Amino acid sequence: MLAALIRKELLALLRDPHGLAALFVMPAAFIVIMSLALQDTYRPATRQLAYAVASADSGEPAQTLLARWRATHGEPVALPADPREALTSGRLGYVLSVTPDFSASVSQLTLPPGVKARLETDPGLAHALFRSLEAELAAAVGELRADAVQERFTGLVTPGANAIARLVGAERASAGARPTAVQQNVPAWLVFGMFFVVTAIASLFVQETRDGTLARLLTLGVPRRVQVLAKALPYLGVNAIQAALMLTVGVWLMPLLGGDRLQLAGIHWPALLLVLAATSGAAIGFALLVACLVRTHAQAAALGASCNLLMAAIGGIMVPVFVMPPAMQAAATWSPMNWALDGFLQVLLRDGDLTAVLPAVARLGAFALVMWLAALLLFRHRTRQA
Amino acid sequence: MLRIEELAHRYAGAAQPALDGVSLTLARGRVLGLLGPNGAGKTTLIAHLAGLLPVRSGRILLDGEPLAAARARAPARITLAPQEYAFYPMLSVRENLSCFAAASRLAGPRREARIAASLAFTQLERFAATRAEHLSGGLKRRLNLAIALLPEPELILLDEPTVGVDPQSRAFLLDAVRALAGAGCGVLYTSHYIEEIEAIADDVAILDHGRILRHAPLAALLAAGPARLALRIAPGHDGLDALLARWGTAQAGRDGEIVLDLRADATPAAVLQALAASGIAPHEIRYGQQDLEQLFMQLTHRSLRDD
Numbered sequence: 284m285l286a287a288l289i290r291k292e293l294l295a296l297l298r299d300p301h302g303l304a305a306l307f308v309m310p311a312a313f314i315v316i317m318s319l320a321l322q323d324t325y326r327p328a329t330r331q332l333a334y335a336v337a338s339a340d341s342g343e344p345a346q347t348l349l350a351r352w353r354a355t356h357g358e359p360v361a362l363p364a365d366p367r368e369a370l371t372s373g374r375l376g377y378v379l380s381v382t383p384d385f386s387a388s389v390s391q392l393t394l395p396p397g398v399k400a401r402l403e404t405d406p407g408l409a410h411a412l413f414r415s416l417e418a419e420l421a422a423a424v425g426e427l428r429a430d431a432v433q434e435r436f437t438g439l440v441t442p443g444a445n446a447i448a449r450l451v452g453a454e455r456a457s458a459g460a461r462p463t464a465v466q467q468n469v470p471a472w473l474v475f476g477m478f479f480v481v482t483a484i485a486s487l488f489v490q491e492t493r494d495g496t497l498a499r500l501l502t503l504g505v506p507r508r509v510q511v512l513a514k515a516l517p518y519l520g521v522n523a524i525q526a527a528l529m530l531t532v533g534v535w536l537m538p539l540l541g542g543d544r545l546q547l548a549g550i551h552w553p554a555l556l557l558v559l560a561a562t563s564g565a566a567i568g569f570a571l572l573v574a575c576l577v578r579t580h581a582q583a584a585a586l587g588a589s590c591n592l593l594m595a596a597i598g599g600i601m602v603p604v605f606v607m608p609p610a611m612q613a614a615a616t617w618s619p620m621n622w623a624l625d626g627f628l629q630v631l632l633r634d635g636d637l638t639a640v641l642p643a644v645a646r647l648g649a650f651a652l653v654m655w656l657a658a659l660l661l662f663r664h665r666t667r668q669a
Numbered sequence: 670m671l672r673i674e675e676l677a678h679r680y681a682g683a684a685q686p687a688l689d690g691v692s693l694t695l696a697r698g699r700v701l702g703l704l705g706p707n708g709a710g711k712t713t714l715i716a717h718l719a720g721l722l723p724v725r726s727g728r729i730l731l732d733g734e735p736l737a738a739a740r741a742r743a744p745a746r747i748t749l750a751p752q753e754y755a756f757y758p759m760l761s762v763r764e765n766l767s768c769f770a771a772a773s774r775l776a777g778p779r780r781e782a783r784i785a786a787s788l789a790f791t792q793l794e795r796f797a798a799t800r801a802e803h804l805s806g807g808l809k810r811r812l813n814l815a816i817a818l819l820p821e822p823e824l825i826l827l828d829e830p831t832v833g834v835d836p837q838s839r840a841f842l843l844d845a846v847r848a849l850a851g852a853g854c855g856v857l858y859t860s861h862y863i864e865e866i867e868a869i870a871d872d873v874a875i876l877d878h879g880r881i882l883r884h885a886p887l888a889a890l891l892a893a894g895p896a897r898l899a900l901r902i903a904p905g906h907d908g909l910d911a912l913l914a915r916w917g918t919a920q921a922g923r924d925g926e927i928v929l930d931l932r933a934d935a936t937p938a939a940v941l942q943a944l945a946a947s948g949i950a951p952h953e954i955r956y957g958q959q960d961l962e963q964l965f966m967q968l969t970h971r972s973l974r975d976d
Contacts, residue, residue, distance in 0.1 A: 287771030291757060291764070298759045495755030499816070502719040503772045504744025667723070 310476025332376030342386020568654025807838025
């Protein structure tokens with residue numbers, strides 16, 4: 284009996300192209316769009332910015348500075364006749380200006396007043412990029428000055444360039460994949476897509492209640508728990524297919540579209556599967572409860588979608604939690620989508636194993652249990668009032 | 670044998686009971702026509718019989734056993750064909766039958782045999798692969814019936830089974846219901862089309878305000894009323910009312926007709942002779958017993974039911 288009812292649910296889903304698109308195409312499209320859109324947030328493209336140089340200093344320190352800048356930022360474009368217009372129109376990323384007395388000033392023990400090397404940027408340049416360029420220039424000038432002062436007073440010449448950069452290192456504490464837009468967006472929109480089964484499940488409940496098939500199944504003695512299970516189990520499969528599809532998009536499709544590749548090498552697969560199972564249980568439990576609460580298609584669409592969007596907005600799906608203010612970061616911990624996302628990020632970014640994902644899995648499991656029980660009780664209550 | 674004894678039900682917050690001491694019987698092989706205006710309690714009664722509402726007051730017995738116990742052992746002894754198209758529109762006719770056959774706990778060769786038998790009975794074989802959403806109204810009604818027949822029920826509840834179908838499909842469905850009863854199945858048939866009840870019912874129950882107003886074999890119900898003479902007479906005859914009052918009770922019928930319920934000692938010939946003697950020549954005359962619609966309207970009164 285259960286198998287026949289599950290087959291019915293699967294046929295109904297397969298013959299609903301709009302439902303399939305909402306479950307599979309929508310989250311995949313979000314992954315592609317958001318990963319490409321946010322690519323530079325995770326990997327600032329300072330080296331791809333078009334820039335020009337304005338310099339009237341032929342001294343060695345100035346020439347060394349410009350040569351080192353070219354080595355890391357590529358060749359500059361010709362300085363436009365109206366540099367400010369080129370910057371404000373966005374055709375130029377920035378202009379690096381070096382004053383005529385730069386070379387003479389840089390080795391002075393007491394620095395003369397005034398700015399000697401200046402960056403003027405596109406007004407729309409992201410703040411992080413702006414600060415990054417500024418810091419890079421400061422480091423390069425600092426290194427030149429240190430070398431020049433050392434040579435002047437000790438006669439010793441530092442061999443090679445960018446010695447400071449070789450002294451300094453910075454990396455995120457992970458032996459596995461580095462955080463990229465793809466690495467963040469695949470789990471985020473996978474979680475969103477998995478919770479989106481709420482609309483499909485709730486619509487099906489409403490349809491069965493309205494057209495009398497629910498009454499017919501009850502009359503034939505189909506137990507209520509079997510009816511609920513028959514609706515829930517196919518969506519465990521749907522969630523599994525969503526996960527496989529979204530991971531495939533991250534691994535195969537994103538590199539083809541010019542994005543980063545989702546790195547799965549070395550991750551703890553049992554931990555990933557456990558997070559997937561817990562997320563699926565929570566998503567379907569939530570969907571069942573909403574399905575038992577609503578009475579019309581309009582309610583199903585409105586309540587399911589708005590709850591999902593709210594959980595996604597609060598839970599760091601749409602806006603990463605790390606950019607939120609502390610109060611919103613605290614609020615995020617109340618969203619089941621945040622628990623799921625945290626579990627996935629533990630595995631994909633922090634090399635988390637079963638122990639690492641346990642807190643997220645436990646919260647999702649408890650949420651799923653409460654949702655399933657509440658849904659079953661509500662379903663019994665409503666069908667006995669028929 | 671289905672026996673309902675003093676069944677009562679009041680919905681939470683309702684001022685009046687939906688069922689108020691209903692008692693009925695339905696034997697296998699008979700068709701019980703259930704008539705009642707909107708809000709009379711028909712749906713509530715069917716919900717009880719279908720196991721969708723628990724019996725809180727009164728009793729429902731199936732072969733002497735409480736319905737709940739009988740349903741717990743074999744839920745599909747009574748099946749329901751609701752007024753709605755209670756199947757899955759995106760599935761084909763066969764897929765629908767297969768799904769509901771499994772829900773009826775049919776398995777293996779018996780399941781296939783019952784699907785084939787239901788298809789054949791409702792003449793849906795040609796449409797077995799057609800998706801239900803693409804069927805005409807009449808075919809959808811037949812599928813609704815076919816699903817109810819799958820578990821070979823002893824009693825079948827048909828709630829408005831001919832709504833929205835053409836005359837051919839209606840005739841087919843009525844024949845099918847008679848055939849079901851002929852094969853030994855008990856049928857509870859509700860409809861607002863009173864002529865359908867007259868055509869197929871063995872017994873009739875008239876329900877209003879949750880109470881059974883009449884429950885008897887159809888023939889007995891119709892014979893219980895007075896002999897009735899319906900006359901169509903051109904207007905302008907003084908003294909007509911007084912003349913007719915000598916033979917019975919006259920009242921206005923449909924479309925200007927005069928309906929005269931004859932006293933026991935009156936005959937139509939005597940009335941017509943008296944009219945002829947007064948120079949009154951009716952241009953249409955009908956004589957017989959009251960019909961079911963007249964009885965129904967008389968019992969439930971003519972006021973509109975908006976609830």
